[in-house]
Amino acid sequence: MTAPARRTGGRSAAVLASIRSAVEDLVRERGAERVTIPLVAERAGVNPTSVYRRWGDAATMINDIATYRLDPSRPLPSTGSLRDDLIAWAAEIVTHYRKPVNAALLRAGAAVAGEGQSDCLRNRRLEAAQLVADSAVTVEEVVDTVIAPIVYRVIFLPDSLDDDTAVRLVDRLLPA
């Protein structure tokens, strides 16, 4: 009974991977606001109906792709120093969003955010909670001091992100 289920899982994971890759290519080529479900289905070689069944509309699809683009199951930094962990984690986020396609996905996610279910940064907040567990630092402090300035700059001032951004922001929370 389990083998067919496993096969189905493998096939739908492959379909999802090809849809994600099609969305990223099209966002890069055309800009997020001109990406439609029929275009994505054609590029991914899948039936538009199955894309519509999963997401309903292009905005929800792009937001969902933006959500899962940073692998939520990757290991978090664990150096023994909260400051070093936060710097490594923030630097990874900065590096990710300095790629124009990822910034475009975040902007597209921002456009459809604001309701509980459409929040493409939920996983980053969950990671922050893991990192600060058992410390005096709160998730809210990490959100305001580290995540928010990175996200603001990705969206509005992408050229202002550099190799020092992560250290500079974490320094405000936990000075060296």
Added chain:
Amino acid sequence: MTAPARRTGGRSAAVLASIRSAVEDLVRERGAERVTIPLVAERAGVNPTSVYRRWGDAATMINDIATYRLDPSRPLPSTGSLRDDLIAWAAEIVTHYRKPVNAALLRAGAAVAGEGQSDCLRNRRLEAAQLVADSAVTVEEVVDTVIAPIVYRVIFLPDSLDDDTAVRLVDRLLPA
């Protein structure tokens, strides 16, 4: 020679005001991604051609409306205390963006941001520069510590903005 020019200015200011009000109504009613230039022109009672001539496409139009929605010529707080000025200024921004239509306009502006000319928060940064002139606080610190957390919360966590947000954020920069 000046009277006709003044009349023309008055008329185009009135046209602009009716377009802005049409955009705000339509964003409230339909969501920013379903607002088109023909719809705005119809609601504002103007010719679509004149809207296209001014903005080219709906995303640029909405971004521009989002940019000018907080009057850039209003007087900035000037209490004699930088901390109090920043709190009053930040509280005004929070109050503005707690209105769902203004949050929707900011999200729409975020979607088309990222190039120098399409930055709906440029005026907020210019105001920050005025407020911190002649102090040891830098614009970058105000951007990271006050503006970015407000904007992040407007876009992704609108229910987390409250009456204490402005004080709480400015406290991180200039403790009481």
